[in-house]
Amino acid sequence: MGPSRYFLLLASSATLAGCIPASTAPAPRPAAPQSANQPVASDYERQSVGVVGGDAQPTWTLKPVATNARQVTATSYTVRPGDTLRSIGEMSGAGSEAIAMENDLAAPYTLRAGQQLRIPAGLYHRVAAGETGIGIARAYGVDWGEVITVNALSEPYILRVGQRLRLPGHAVPQPPATVDLASRAKAFRLDIDDIATGSQPALGPKGAAAVASAAPRKPVTTAIATPAAFTGRFVWPLTGKIIGKFGPLAPGKVNDGINIAAPKGTPIHATANGVVAYAGDQIAVYGGLILIDHGSGWVSAYGHAGQIDVRRGQAVKAGDVIGLSGASGQVQTPQLHFQLRKNRTPVDPLKQLPAR
Template sequence: MGDVKHNLWSVLPCALLLAGCIPATGGPGPASRPLPASAALPDPAPDSAEDWQRQDVMGGDARPTWELKPVAATARDVEAGVYTVRPGDTLRAIGAMTGAGSEALAMENDLAPPYLLRPGQQLRIPGGLYHHVAAGETGIGIAQAYGADWGEIVTINALAAPYILRVGQRLRLPRAARPLTPRQVDVASRAAAFALDIDDIATGSQPALGARAEPAAASAAPRRPVTTAVAPPVNFAGRFRWPLTGTIVARFGALAPGKVNDGINIAAAKGTPIHAAADGVVAYAGDQIAVYGGLVLIDHGGGWISAYGHAAQIDVQRGQAVKAGETIGLAGATGQVQSPQLHFQLRKNRVPIDPMKQLPPR
């Protein structure tokens, strides 16, 4: 119920190591095996009873919301040192030459835009393991390729909203991160499946963009799955409405020793419409976080994210613009709950906020 790490897959073949999340489909219980994905294909015919069930949860549409992208674990181990700036040097060029990347160099040397350098200037080179981001890779996939925690990568690289990576960017990895061989990936996934939480999805699921590419604009009715990075809303008024009416069965905060609820849980009959709490853009729609089952994340702009878990049916897709009060799915008992209910979260700049302090009095 709380936003803790949860297992997604008991087996993760190296060939399907994800750079993005697996197809966005809703359904009860843990996520099923990854399906081949292609944005150019129409609704694929399901090849098992489980796939049919997942189609039903998504209202008959089991199309993926972004592509699977293998991540090659080819990080470079950079030694710490000092570089003396030469005439004509740029921070980007020095970053590429040393392998540390311009972002890490700027952080290490307290440089600010426009990053002007002078000949003879001494730059400290921060040592460590650096991954060179390729087209379409996501933070989640990169973290998986090295057995690392995406949240830690966000912190050590000082990444900020909207957390869209750029092709050619060099991400500094945690000290314990190591490129995994196919056998290591297989053994590690069998021993302890890679775990994701809502923050991972909210900050690490955007595919990397080319240097000159722009995020896709949201659409009220996307004609096809959105497989690129999606632009967040520009403005948000900061007002939320109740996603549905029902009895609060679990409140925000500590539930028991070692258990914390990062939102509230509202009892609701199965099939009760779930409404968007405010205008925004769907950042995620699927069931890849096992504990929440069918889950929708909406980016409202201004650092605000709302989450809606345990849905029996999801009626929106990633990249879709929604209005406050619009139906985004139907309540259910998917994930790790025994009775129909909605798990509702609000987050501001990655920090869970008590929804009761933001919702209108009832």
Template sequence: MPQQRPPARLLPPLAAAALGALALAGCIPGNRPDPAPAPALDPASPPPAPESAAPDIPPQPPVEVPSAAAPPPFKITAVVPNARESAAGTYKVIAGDTLRRISDRTGAGSEAIARANGLVPPFTIKAGQTLRIPAGRWHRVAAGETGIAIARAYGVEWSRIVAANGLEEPYILRTGQRLMLPSAAEVAAMSVEARAAAFQLDIGDIISGGEPALVAGARPVKPRPAAPGAAPLPPTSAVAAASRFDGRFAWPLTGPILTRFGPYGSGRRSDGINIAVAMDTPIRAAADGVVLYAGTDIAVYGGLILIRHSDKWTTAYGHAGELLVARGQAVKKGQVIARAGESGSAETPQLHFEIRQGRKPVDPVQYLPRRG
């Protein structure tokens, strides 16, 4: 689908030097497996049948945050590759040992050692116990590093590192943590296309790899109420999840559905739904949450906002013509967060809307109210 020039009010794409090549083909990213929709949040209620249009949204007093300035670049802290290979072996626990101390001594990740030995929280070990140490290639995380930056430093997709390390929500890395990477030989044998994939940013990457690593004992920053002219959260601070989430989503706007969730066309698939709207239609938050991302770094989506509702649930709003909130701000269900446009690859004014459980996109229609 040809890419259209965004409206003049949409903030320009961010510095290529910070993000690498992000050009993506098509209106919705393709060539990904079709994930099975997650069960409805309320198992007692059957999922509603797909509708051709979003329901009418009752009038609500707008709670708007005027756009002040362009969102800052999606900064990626420089990562110095420090990966080391370690061989498989065993380790005999001595008094005072912890998994982190054993990790420092053997070079293997503490989480990987726990998995290799069937250890579960609180990861109790005893002096004299023999542990299996897995082989691998390990990167030691430094303060402020993001998963995306680490993946790019080694030329591998962040999703591969997530899978290899069994990372889960809320995907906050810790200083000193060791991440398993593909071996140097495996990376050297990768095709140019495979290596280039490490620089193709997607929504799942931002959700799971966009937050900076925290030092031991530090916590993500609590969200701040959205206010006119408020500065976004610094890229060195991690965004905390919303304090509570009732598990219910609302339609972000009203309009006919152009593209449904799942496979469509010739080999393409949609990770959400696209809703046709008039230019400048208010886009509302589908639930209470905190802004995880607001910017234009994924070319296919143009103006994009991600809202984290809990450690497990995130919503995405793409093709916006104007962004009205910033990273780290708290928003309420029904609050106006953006205005619709035809940015990114959209050829007509529309909203691309996703609901994600962790990294995995699910069918939004199964989680939205039936038409009245």
């Protein structure tokens, strides 16, 4: 699943033409005027966040990935007193998650002496401090979504230092130059699901995810704790005419959200309480993009922003202004592309928002 799912019909009405992605991304637009009620960002925030960009360097590029993957052959292991799933994974070179899946083990993964375990064959990467899922996937030329599936990873998708990730069978370590390019040019091929699930830096053995702050003073480059649970209900991010509906548009073309027409500079509001998981413009099709993690598997996305006024790791409340609408990314008219996702699956926002 990628940005192509968001492409809209070219042979639509003039109204829909405003949200048709262009063949190439337009140049960044000047800052939109602020409304009288819009909080003014500090000079520091403007230098860091900019018009449609979040922190200058996204978290998934902060730590270069050393391609240390080890090929493990299928074997069996007899559990000894004191063994844990992690210690067996460390000894065998296989991931504890992969071993659990291979042997149909469920949390809390209690083992007994003498138990026979199958060690699954595969290529396993050992996660280093600060590495992210996106960075690891790019380093081996695979899709992060495949890595999630192969390892049965789940929310909050925070890797741990020393964790051994099983890689898809076609994974191949990429030359260093290619890995560097993936931090920049290839980043434009990422989609919302990639960023929502694979941009958190790995935690150390005794590390704890950072607690969200109302107004982080500097970029947060560590893992961020996800909200314990979704609270409240969703509110409209802004008021405007729906110019693009959720769902199939044409063979092979799907809109994962809705598009709402809005004059340039219209305040964009957080749809519910949560933590900003991403704020930047590294996905060309969406331009200025904000992702908010609401807990319980819910994530909201706000695309085509002309100005971003929040940063990663910031706690927000329903109705808080998080930016201003614009026409950034591959669109021709000012609008907001709005998505709601539950457990990685896009859902129709109109079925979750209050009727109007």
